[in-house]
Amino acid sequence: MIEITPRSSAGWKAMLAAYVLALFLGLATSSLLILASGASVADGFGALYEGAFGSRDAIMQSLVAATPLVFTGLATVTAFRAEIWSIGQEGQMFAGAMCGYWVSLYLGGTTALIAVPVIIAAAMMGGAGLGGFCGWLKTRFQVNEIISTVMLNYIVIYLLSFLLAGGPWTAEGSTSYHQTPVLAENFRLPLLLEDVKLHIGFVLALIAAAACWIIIRKTPLGFEIRALGFNPTALRFKGVNVARTVLIVMCLSGALSALAGVSEIFGVNYRLRGDVMTGLGFTGIIVGMIGGLNPIGAVIAALLFGALANGSLYMSVLSDIPPSLVPAMQGILLLFVLGAAVLVRYRVRFGKRADV
Amino acid sequence: MNTPTLQARGLSKSFGPVRANHDISFEVEAGELLCLFGENGAGKSTLSACLTGLYPPDSGKILLNGERLRLSSAADAIRKGIGLVHQHFVLVPDFTVLENIVIGSERGAIVRYAEAEAKLRRICETYEIDIEPNALVEDLSVGEQQWAELLKALYFDAKVLILDEPTATLDIENSAKLFRIMDKLKADGVALILISHFLDEVMQADKVAVLRQGEMVGIKRTSETTPEELTRMMVGRDLKPQVREATPVGAPRLVLENVTVAGQGQVPALDSATLTVHSGEILGIAGVAGNGQNPLMEVIAGVRRAVSGRISLDGVDIGAMDARAIKDLGLGHIPDDRFIQGLVRELSIEENLILGDHRDSFARRGFLDFYKIRENATRLIKAFRISAPSPETLVRNLSGGNAQRVILAREKRLATKVLLANQPTRGLDVGVIEYIYMRLLEKRAEGVSVLIASSELEDLMNLCDRIGVLFQGRLMGIVETEKTTLEEIGLLMAGRPLEDAA
Numbered sequence: 034m035i036e037i038t039p040r041s042s043a044g045w046k047a048m049l050a051a052y053v054l055a056l057f058l059g060l061a062t063s064s065l066l067i068l069a070s071g072a073s074v075a076d077g078f079g080a081l082y083e084g085a086f087g088s089r090d091a092i093m094q095s096l097v098a099a100t101p102l103v104f105t106g107l108a109t110v111t112a113f114r115a116e117i118w119s120i121g122q123e124g125q126m127f128a129g130a131m132c133g134y135w136v137s138l139y140l141g142g143t144t145a146l147i148a149v150p151v152i153i154a155a156a157m158m159g160g161a162g163l164g165g166f167c168g169w170l171k172t173r174f175q176v177n178e179i180i181s182t183v184m185l186n187y188i189v190i191y192l193l194s195f196l197l198a199g200g201p202w203t204a205e206g207s208t209s210y211h212q213t214p215v216l217a218e219n220f221r222l223p224l225l226l227e228d229v230k231l232h233i234g235f236v237l238a239l240i241a242a243a244a245c246w247i248i249i250r251k252t253p254l255g256f257e258i259r260a261l262g263f264n265p266t267a268l269r270f271k272g273v274n275v276a277r278t279v280l281i282v283m284c285l286s287g288a289l290s291a292l293a294g295v296s297e298i299f300g301v302n303y304r305l306r307g308d309v310m311t312g313l314g315f316t317g318i319i320v321g322m323i324g325g326l327n328p329i330g331a332v333i334a335a336l337l338f339g340a341l342a343n344g345s346l347y348m349s350v351l352s353d354i355p356p357s358l359v360p361a362m363q364g365i366l367l368l369f370v371l372g373a374a375v376l377v378r379y380r381v382r383f384g385k386r387a388d389v
Numbered sequence: 390m391n392t393p394t395l396q397a398r399g400l401s402k403s404f405g406p407v408r409a410n411h412d413i414s415f416e417v418e419a420g421e422l423l424c425l426f427g428e429n430g431a432g433k434s435t436l437s438a439c440l441t442g443l444y445p446p447d448s449g450k451i452l453l454n455g456e457r458l459r460l461s462s463a464a465d466a467i468r469k470g471i472g473l474v475h476q477h478f479v480l481v482p483d484f485t486v487l488e489n490i491v492i493g494s495e496r497g498a499i500v501r502y503a504e505a506e507a508k509l510r511r512i513c514e515t516y517e518i519d520i521e522p523n524a525l526v527e528d529l530s531v532g533e534q535q536w537a538e539l540l541k542a543l544y545f546d547a548k549v550l551i552l553d554e555p556t557a558t559l560d561i562e563n564s565a566k567l568f569r570i571m572d573k574l575k576a577d578g579v580a581l582i583l584i585s586h587f588l589d590e591v592m593q594a595d596k597v598a599v600l601r602q603g604e605m606v607g608i609k610r611t612s613e614t615t616p617e618e619l620t621r622m623m624v625g626r627d628l629k630p631q632v633r634e635a636t637p638v639g640a641p642r643l644v645l646e647n648v649t650v651a652g653q654g655q656v657p658a659l660d661s662a663t664l665t666v667h668s669g670e671i672l673g674i675a676g677v678a679g680n681g682q683n684p685l686m687e688v689i690a691g692v693r694r695a696v697s698g699r700i701s702l703d704g705v706d707i708g709a710m711d712a713r714a715i716k717d718l719g720l721g722h723i724p725d726d727r728f729i730q731g732l733v734r735e736l737s738i739e740e741n742l743i744l745g746d747h748r749d750s751f752a753r754r755g756f757l758d759f760y761k762i763r764e765n766a767t768r769l770i771k772a773f774r775i776s777a778p779s780p781e782t783l784v785r786n787l788s789g790g791n792a793q794r795v796i797l798a799r800e801k802r803l804a805t806k807v808l809l810a811n812q813p814t815r816g817l818d819v820g821v822i823e824y825i826y827m828r829l830l831e832k833r834a835e836g837v838s839v840l841i842a843s844s845e846l847e848d849l850m851n852l853c854d855r856i857g858v859l860f861q862g863r864l865m866g867i868v869e870t871e872k873t874t875l876e877e878i879g880l881l882m883a884g885r886p887l888e889d890a891a
């Protein structure tokens with residue numbers, strides 16, 4: 034007889050062990066896939082490691098890839114902690130990037146010292162506006178936030194398509210690429226190092242994670258967010274304006290997602306285009322979940338996923354592994370890690386069932 | 390004489406250490422209406438669950454037409470002719486009435502809708518139930534849903550029909566109609582068991598079985614008893630109010646004038662309530678749970694809004710204030726449902742102890758003041774004897790009694806002027822109950838106005854200076870504890886106005 038019972042809280046040791054096991058099993062399963070394709074497992078994993086951690090440049094690139102995931106992961110943490118199931122990270126990220134770009138059109142030759150903060154602020158307002166709108170729909174008209182955020186994702190993403198595919202923002206002569214002209218130097222996020230594209234967005238991400246942790250753990254608002262997730266009725270009975278809290282949470286989550294867009298467009302690509310952002314919002318949901326809806330956990334999960342994304346790029350170039358196997362491997366790893374996340378919440382006992 | 394349709398012989402049922410039913414025997418004949426009468430928790434619902442196959446009894450037996458009956462499930466009971474009309478509806482809202490009745494209860498893979506519909510229409514006609522079998526349940530009013538629930542039982546030709554507080558959701562007119570239908574069922578030879586708190590209904594039965602603390606106190610023919618006697622049997626003794634120490638009653642503090650709270654149907658949840666609680670006074674609210682206690686408490690605490698009327702605390706109009714502002718005026722509120730309305734189970738004791746006050750007393754420069762939070766928790770855990778390993782213990786790991794102490798500690802700290810206590814002792818054991826009452830009396834001695842709603846009549850008689858009685862959202866009257874009797878309050882609780890009782 035196998036008995037599975039929920040446990041009140043998993044210790045960090047149990048969690049670490051579960052995640053390491055999950056990574057190991059995920060890689061083992063992936064290796065079966067590589068074997069089946071006829072490529073060498075050792076070569077494949079070697080390349081993956083090389084690409085993710087093999088050199089200083091590789092490590093820096095992994096951090097760059099992790100940056101937007103930290104933001105969308107944190108956006109997930111803030112919303113899900115309050116049991117608001119926002120799936121709008123993707124759209125809010127696009128909205129952020131678009132608002133940032135739109136404002137930059139009016140900034141002309143202002144110095145980066147002014148232009149960059151203005152762009153960041155505009156982007157955050159855009160993301161917060163979109164998130165807040167869904168929060169308002171939820172509290173005012175009881176519109177399910179899953180529906181509203183998912184649908185608005187499409188609207189925002191197709192709005193960008195319209196603007197870029199021959200619309201007003203399309204770069205001259207590049208209609209087929211669906212992108213804006215290159216951003217002026219003064220709009221770009223300053224780099225931390227001369228030779229690698231590690232930009233200040235990474236530092237911002239770490240600051241944002243710390244801020245989220247402080248808000249959730251140390252402030253009355255965070256207290257309400259945590260309580261809201263468990264029991265909104267008790268909050269209402271104690272005079273907390275639950276609608277207002279929901280609105281604040283959705284604005285906060287939207288603003289964080291927007292920063293992912295800023296970091297990708299103004300920190301890495303220097304052009305506004307949709308394809309470079311695609312999926313980062315949804316991955317952020319996974320990052321937040323794997324991080325145990327904890328800001329610090331989300332940073333760790335984002336670093337892992339950044340490394341994986343970066344390393345797999347290298348792997349597909351350097352080994353015989355078909356490129357199409359890379360997303361499959363990511364999916365397998367995800368399944369195992371999510372499985373571990375569920376598993377640590379339960380205690381599994383083998384043997385006779387205890388009488389209750 | 391014929392064999393009784395249903396006989397219960399020595400039924401017992403325990404849940405762990407709690408004896409819900411102990412050695413209960415009774416019988417109902419065809420065409421007879423038996424009423425099960427008793428306080429909340431007396432074991433009425435457990436008994437009906439045993440009779441309808443929801444729980445197997447621990448010991449004892451049930452005989453149907455003289456034959457031993459073994460029920461494996463509720464569906465089994467229905468097939469054997471024992472129907473139950475639930476107190477809470479168990480209908481699927483987006484199915485039609487017909488589908489609700491037929492699906493899941495017909496045997497075989499194919500449902501013969503036409504046949505079923507014809508049968509249902511026939512039943513509706515016979516009993517003059519005006520309901521469309523093809524109407525969606527969600528489009529029905531609460532009263533009509535009660536009819537659908539009844540049809541469900543009639544459809545299977547029940548020989549025994551158990552009605553669990555069926556009039557709780559019906560207005561007076563429909564209640565009367567239900568009793569007419571019950572008369573018709575009696576004429577058709579159905580044995581009826583009615584579970585009720587309302588004396589008016591109880592007296593319409595042929596005989597009354599009184600339950601107290603899981604035991605059968607006695608069975609009386611209604612023709613040979615009085616409502617007063619039944620009430621006395623239900624409560625257990627002839628109570629004499631305790632001699633209270635005379636404390637000077639202060640100035641009016643909490644004043645309600647014609648406060649009305651909207652209900653779900655046309656009937657208001659609280660109908661034009663007027664009352665005054667003075668400082669240093671405990672005003673009790675008696676009444677069967679669900680007769681307007683929650684709207685009354687919640688409208689004062691600022692959780693609900695009144696549609697009309699005026700509420701003031703020390704002369705300040707609080708009718709438009711939110712719960713936080715009212716709390717700041719010195720009001721504490723122990724809500725009805727401790728784990729849903731009062732506590733966040735997944736937060737710790739110390740966090741629950743600051744709930745509601747977390748932006749005020751326990752915040753400093755925008756951050757939570759953890760030193761103060763811990764100090765508050767340590768002090769209250771000790772003062773209120775909350776047994777837990779640490780202030781960080783999650784509330785979900787506490788027993789009901791300890792959880793209630795957490796709420797009591799929190800609200801008593803806030804209640805410098807008014808303390809509202811809504812069913813504060815429900816489900817708790819005697820030790821904790823005494824402790825809670827002691828704390829409430831302390832508040833009274835401090836000059837705080839205490840408003841307590843409870844279905845424990847006996848306790849109210851001991852605790853309160855005055856007692857108001859709620860029945861279907863209306864305050865039937867407020868009586869001085871010293872000058873009243875249990876019978877008088879019992880009659881008010883059952884919906885008889887004061888003049889009748891005299």
